[in-house]
Amino acid sequence: xxxxxxxxxLIFLLWQFAExxxxxxxxxxYIFCLSYVCSFCADDIVLLAPSVGSLQTLLALLExxxxxxxxxxxxxxxxxxxxxxxxxxxxxxxxxxxxxxxAWVSTCRCLGVYFVSGRELKCxxxxxxxxxxxxxxxxxxxxxxxxxxxxxxxxxxxKCVSILFYAxxxxxxxxxxxxxxxxxxxxxxxxxxxxxxxxxxxxxxIFLNFLPASYQVDVKTVKFLQKxxxxxxRICSLFGQEADRQLRNLCTAYxxxxxxxxxxxxxxxxxxFL
Numbered sequence: 357x358x359x360x361x362x363x364x365x366l367i368f369l370l371w372q373f374a375e376x377x378x379x380x381x382x383x384x385x386y387i388f389c390l391s392y393v394c395s396f397c398a399d400d401i402v403l404l405a406p407s408v409g410s411l412q413t414l415l416a417l418l419e420x421x422x423x424x425x426x427x428x429x430x431x432x433x434x435x436x437x438x439x440x441x442x443x444x445x446x447x448x449x450x451x452x453x454x455x456x457x458x459a460w461v462s463t464c465r466c467l468g469v470y471f472v473s474g475r476e477l478k479c480x481x482x483x484x485x486x487x488x489x490x491x492x493x494x495x496x497x498x499x500x501x502x503x504x505x506x507x508x509x510x511x512x513x514x515k516c517v518s519i520l521f522y523a524x525x526x527x528x529x530x531x532x533x534x535x536x537x538x539x540x541x542x543x544x545x546x547x548x549x550x551x552x553x554x555x556x557x558x559x560x561x562i563f564l565n566f567l568p569a570s571y572q573v574d575v576k577t578v579k580f581l582q583k584x585x586x587x588x589x590r591i592c593s594l595f596g597q598e599a600d601r602q603l604r605n606l607c608t609a610y611x612x613x614x615x616x617x618x619x620x621x622x623x624x625x626x627x628x629f630l
Contacts, residue, residue: 415450415452431456435459435461435464436460436461437463439475439476439478441475447460469527477528479527479529481536488517499511505548513566516544520540534570537569537570567625578621585599585603603621610624610625
């Protein structure tokens with residue numbers, strides 16, 4: 357699957373689809389589906405296609421629509437990335453009407469999330485970790501050890517943890533990534549309490565009612581999936597079965613009956629640690 361990302365406004369573009377024939381609307385189905393979601397978040401345009409050839413067709417259609425709005429695509433701010441079994445195979449470059457080529461990349465940023473080309477959809481949280489530690493260092497340099505642990509932890513949760521877990525509930529996260537999150541937060545606790553013992557860090561987290569990173573990811577995921585399932589949007593309903601499958605997997609991991617409410621699942625997750 358190939359993805360083309362361009363930072364342009366989508367609002368006027370969506371209205372233009374209604375003025376074209378049914379054949380073009382069917383051809384632009386993938387544009388409409390994903391743009392409908394992105395238009396509420398930012399000005400990114402994302403095109404999905406099963407092959408490079410069909411992606412080139414969608415790109416040409418997009419240029420036609422933008423010409424009618426007196427808008428142009430900036431090739432320098434655009435990129436395309438490939439996911440699937442043949443992600444590492446060289447493909448023909450996408451070209452625009454003026455002959456400019458769009459760069460082929462192995463990683464790209466969309467809506468603050470970094471995607472990495474691979475056999476499956478994969479996200480990279482390296483930049484999020486850098487921003488997380490940068491935020492912690494900024495707070496620690498100002499507050500230091502003059503404030504109590506409770507006060508510092510409150511600032512830490514409000515200003516740093518949200519950076520590390522940005523959009524993590526909607527991204528594919530495996531066990532290795534969760535362990536990496538745990539390591540990042542444990543390093544902060546080790547510096548705060550001046551210890552190198554992981555067991556002592558866990559005791560401090562229990563005493564301060566602070567869930568480990570891996571548990572927090574599961575809590576955020578449960579909340580997100582429950583809200584996602586409740587949406588009446590037709591496009592979101594296309595992935596309702598996938599949301600149900602992920603919820604069942606989380607219930608199984610914590611030995612909880614499937615179909616339980618989010619509050620009960622979250623309570624069970626907390627009770628497993630605290």
